[in-house]
Amino acid sequence: VEGEVRLLGPGDDAVLGAVAAEVFDRPVRPELVAEFLASPNHHIAVALDNGVVVGMASALHYVHPDKPAQMWINEVGVVPGHRGRGLGRRLLDALLEAARGLGCREAWVLTERDNAGAIRLYAAAGGREPAGEPAIFSFALAAPEAAP
Numbered sequence: 001v002e003g004e005v006r007l008l009g010p011g012d013d014a015v016l017g018a019v020a021a022e023v024f025d026r027p028v029r030p031e032l033v034a035e036f037l038a039s040p041n042h043h044i045a046v047a048l049d050n051g052v053v054v055g056m057a058s059a060l061h062y063v064h065p066d067k068p069a070q071m072w073i074n075e076v077g078v079v080p081g082h083r084g085r086g087l088g089r090r091l092l093d094a095l096l097e098a099a100r101g102l103g104c105r106e107a108w109v110l111t112e113r114d115n116a117g118a119i120r121l122y123a124a125a126g127g128r129e130p131a132g133e134p135a136i137f138s139f140a141l142a143a144p145e146a147a148p
């Protein structure tokens with residue numbers, strides 16, 4: 001077992017101050033980190049190598065008016081040089097454990113059909129393919145920063 005995998009919480013902002021390239025799509029912004037970490041419904045697990053974030057998995061647990069909460073796992077990624085060492089699985093497991101602790105009955109994650117690594121990872125962790133296909137809605141916003 002190599003590297004440290006941990007869930008972040010309020011006040012852990014500095015941990016996201018040292019992030020390897022490719023972990024996130026864009027540079028981390030302190031005000032967004034603060035908003036994320038302050039939200040009790042948002043969760044992020046990071047993999048650290050000598051204090052540098054080399055992988056992360058993020059999620060939202062959402063509540064319903066009538067039934068137990070669910071966790072939506074939003075992103076799972078490990079930098080290329082650290083793949084194949086179990087970090088992706090540990091990041092995923094950290095979120096699944098948090099989901100169970102929060103009383104969620106289900107967690108779900110989407111990936112592309114051709115992403116063999118992700119499909120294998122999710123199956124190995126006990127995930128099963130759901131029935132039905134997702135729909136996605138995109139919103140064009142005026143602010144240039146809002147584009148994907």
Ligand SMILES: CC(C)(COP(=O)(O)OP(=O)(O)OC[C@H]1O[C@@H](n2cnc3c(N)ncnc32)[C@H](O)[C@@H]1OP(=O)(O)O)[C@@H](O)C(=O)NCCC(=O)NCCS
Nearest residue numbers: 076077078083084085086087088089111117118120121124
């Ligand atoms: C998918 C990803 C997170 C896996 O991270 P990782 O640290 O390499 O995964 P692990 O070492 O924990 O492997 C977990 C399992 O997945 C399998 N796996 C991981 N990458 C694989 C690959 N490219 N091909 C086949 N199997 C793979 C491992 O063999 C292992 O399965 P096992 O337990 O049956 O042996 C990583 O490849 C990645 O960041 N990819 C780019 C981002 C991405 O696609 N994220 C998912 C988007 S939804």
